[in-house]
Amino acid sequence: xxxxxxxxxxxxxxxxxxxxxxxxxxxxxxxxxxxxxxxxxxxxxxxxxxxxxxxxxxxxxxxxxxxxxxxxxxxxxxxxxxxxxxxxxxxxxxxxxxxxxxxxxxxxxxxxxxxxxxxxxxxxxxxxxxxxxxxxxxxxxxxxxxxxxxxxxxxxxxxxxxxxxxxxxxxxxxxxxxxxxxxxxxxxxxxxxxxxxxxxxxxxxxxxxxxxxxxxxxxxxxxxxxxxxxxxxxxxxxxxxxxxxxxxxxxxxxxxxxxxxxxxxxxxxxxxxxxxxxxxxxxxxxxxxxxxxxxxxxxxxxxxxxxxxxxxxxxxx
Amino acid sequence: xxxxxxxxxxxxxxxxxxxxxxxxxxxxxxxxxxxxxxxxxxxxxxxxxxxxxxxxxxxxxxxxxxxxxxxxxxxxxxxxxxxxxxxxxxxxxxxxxxxxxxxxxxxxxxxxxxxxxxxxxxxxxxxxxxxxxxxxxxxxxxxxxxxxxxxxxxxxxxxxxxxxxxxxxxxxxxxxxxxxxxxxxxxxxxxxxxxxxxxxxxxxxxxxxxxxxxxxxxxxxxxxxxxxxxxxxxxxxxxxxxxxxxxxxxxxxxxxxxxxxxxxxxxxxxxx
Numbered sequence: 001x002x003x004x005x006x007x008x009x010x011x012x013x014x015x016x017x018x019x020x021x022x023x024x025x026x027x028x029x030x031x032x033x034x035x036x037x038x039x040x041x042x043x044x045x046x047x048x049x050x051x052x053x054x055x056x057x058x059x060x061x062x063x064x065x066x067x068x069x070x071x072x073x074x075x076x077x078x079x080x081x082x083x084x085x086x087x088x089x090x091x092x093x094x095x096x097x098x099x100x101x102x103x104x105x106x107x108x109x110x111x112x113x114x115x116x117x118x119x120x121x122x123x124x125x126x127x128x129x130x131x132x133x134x135x136x137x138x139x140x141x142x143x144x145x146x147x148x149x150x151x152x153x154x155x156x157x158x159x160x161x162x163x164x165x166x167x168x169x170x171x172x173x174x175x176x177x178x179x180x181x182x183x184x185x186x187x188x189x190x191x192x193x194x195x196x197x198x199x200x201x202x203x204x205x206x207x208x209x210x211x212x213x214x215x216x217x218x219x220x221x222x223x224x225x226x227x228x229x230x231x232x233x234x235x236x237x238x239x240x241x242x243x244x245x246x247x248x249x250x251x252x253x254x255x256x257x258x259x260x261x262x263x264x265x266x267x268x269x270x271x272x273x274x275x276x277x278x279x280x281x282x283x284x285x286x287x288x289x290x291x292x293x294x295x296x297x298x299x300x301x302x303x304x305x306x307x308x309x310x311x312x313x314x315x316x317x
Numbered sequence: 318x319x320x321x322x323x324x325x326x327x328x329x330x331x332x333x334x335x336x337x338x339x340x341x342x343x344x345x346x347x348x349x350x351x352x353x354x355x356x357x358x359x360x361x362x363x364x365x366x367x368x369x370x371x372x373x374x375x376x377x378x379x380x381x382x383x384x385x386x387x388x389x390x391x392x393x394x395x396x397x398x399x400x401x402x403x404x405x406x407x408x409x410x411x412x413x414x415x416x417x418x419x420x421x422x423x424x425x426x427x428x429x430x431x432x433x434x435x436x437x438x439x440x441x442x443x444x445x446x447x448x449x450x451x452x453x454x455x456x457x458x459x460x461x462x463x464x465x466x467x468x469x470x471x472x473x474x475x476x477x478x479x480x481x482x483x484x485x486x487x488x489x490x491x492x493x494x495x496x497x498x499x500x501x502x503x504x505x506x507x508x509x510x511x512x513x514x515x516x517x518x519x520x521x522x523x524x525x526x527x528x529x530x531x532x533x534x535x536x537x538x539x540x541x542x543x544x545x546x547x548x549x550x551x552x553x554x555x556x557x558x559x560x561x562x563x564x565x566x567x568x569x570x571x572x573x574x575x576x577x578x579x580x581x582x583x584x585x586x587x588x589x
Contacts, residue, residue, distance in 0.1 A: 029449070050449065061438045061472030068442020071378070071427055072450075076442075091432050092469070096439060099429040100421045 002208040007170040011109045013148025014166050015040025018077060021156050022048045027075040028156060031066050033059050039079040039109050059084050063092040070103040075156055082108035082124025086131055097161050098134045105155045111165045112252030113297050114290040123285035129257035131163040132230040139230040141165040143204035144173045147227060150181035169290050171202040184228045186236040192222035195308045196240040199250035200226045200259045207250045210304035221308060232262055238271055246274040246315035248307045252299060255279035274314040276307040318361045323528050327357040331557045332584045333392035333405060339577040341409040347567040348461060349389035351492040351552040358531040359457060360393040368398035371424045377454055378427050378443050382436025383461035384418040391415050399425040434467025437487060441477045444485040458487040463495030465506045478517025481543040489547060492554040494565045509549055518547045525550025557584055
């Protein structure tokens with residue numbers, strides 16, 4: 001069994017991170033676009049009302065206002081659903097924020113199909129791709145509540161734009177407040193030498209579950225928690241892959257151009273290796289319960305196990 | 318700067334616009350020429366800035382939301398002393414700090430612009446930050462009339478009214494021409510003043526080529542009345558160069574050698 005400590009949505013790690021920043025960093029201001037309860041920025045709003053701005057349902061202007069705030073020395077965190085910020089305000093993020101390398105942090109909630117019943121329009125599946133392609137942008141995808149909290153605090157210390165990806169559903173907490181988190185450094189969460197499971201976001205939990213199942217069958221899977229997708233910790237990924245000779249990427253996101261795409265680019269350049277991709281395969285999401293959707297979209301641990309076996313075979317292991 | 322000097326400076330800036338787009342072989346002279354008088358009044362009469370210290374905390378900020386008028390911005394910055402006038406010849410060349418559209422690589426440029434409709438939001442955010450900290454800086458934006466067709470502009474106008482940003486002024490270069498033709502035929506923005514007032518803005522209409530009117534409109538700002546200010550400047554695209562005036566085709570085209578020579582004759586300072 002994978003060691004867990006209850007369940008909590010990762011977006012709450014963001015909300016609590018902002019509360020801490022409210023106390024510790026007077027530069028921090030928070031924007032939301034009429035979703036403050038859902039993004040949990042209402043906690044910050046209640047405690048620091050003068051530093052909270054509801055932009056209304058107007059995301060593009062929200063990004064611009066945050067850009068302006070950053071130019072006067074503030075550290076704005078803009079918050080809404082991933083589809084409405086990464087998608088709808090992409091050109092604002094690209095041309096106003098990234099081109100001028102402005103110190104704007106973007107909290108994108110509701111990443112993945114686990115959003116559930118709201119369906120495709122609200123399930124962000126493309127943000128990793130369209131954020132990581134932007135020069136100057138940093139992309140963080142924490143695995144659980146505690147890591148989300150730490151990533152939010154870390155984002156405030158980074159000079160320049162940061163995209164943080166969070167989920168809606170309560171997901172297993174697999175770390176503790178003491179677990180080290182270092183921005184830019186992938187964390188080896190389980191060592192192994194048969195297959196490398198490279199995971200991001202709460203897919204780290206499912207990868208750990210898959211690794212347990214594989215261990216039962218005598219396969220030693222390595223699990224690497226890649227919370228920083230950009231800049232990618234290339235050396236950690238290459239070391240994991242060198243040790244195992246094959247790999248599976250795990251993300252709750254389109255694999256095309258996403259986390260899997262980032263790994264594939266790296267391996268093609270530096271160490272061509274048999275690779276399989278767990279993630280959404282060029283489809284829109286659907287309404288349903290999160291666990292049903294994890295089955296429907298091939299994201300659950302048993303799919304990772306199957307992909308691991310396939311890729312080991314391809315690598316002639 | 319005295320009124321007569323401002324008029325002379327505006328002419329100089331027009332010559333710069335024509336010259337540098339000619340040298341570059343591309344660029345946007347039309348809207349640069351239409352906004353040249355306002356930009357001159359702003360930079361050489363109203364703005365509190367220190368060109369030798371572009372990051373001075375106390376400076377007022379200017380955002381060119383219509384970023385394609387980079388030529389008038391660069392000319393104003395160079396003539397203000399942000400960088401040598403000779404740099405202007407590098408416009409649009411590889412390695413130059415004078416990119417085709419504004420970039421923070423140029424001293425005096427606060428933020429990159431060029432994708433229309435985005436700059437006003439940035440100015441709004443800056444004005445909000447100053448309010449939050451009780452800072453006295455003032456914030457200026459330059460918008461095009463065609464640019465007002467972007468939805469984000471109305472989001473920004475709404476926010477500025479909502480947050481009562483009386484430390485914010487935008488100049489709308491109302492030349493009624495955009496690339497595809499007359500603004501009112503392409504996608505009408507009239508009645509502009511009524512719309513802006515409905516968004517809780519103070520609206521001032523001026524002849525955008527009347528230097529004394531521009532100076533007076535700027536001098537009336539800030540009003541400290543809880544309302545952002547919009548100066549709607551009635552302007553002529555290509556103003557000052559006869560064959561460019563009111564021709565949409567001069568939005569983004571550089572003059573050839575012959576046209577350049579004629580434009581420079583028309584923009585010469587009168588004999589005293």
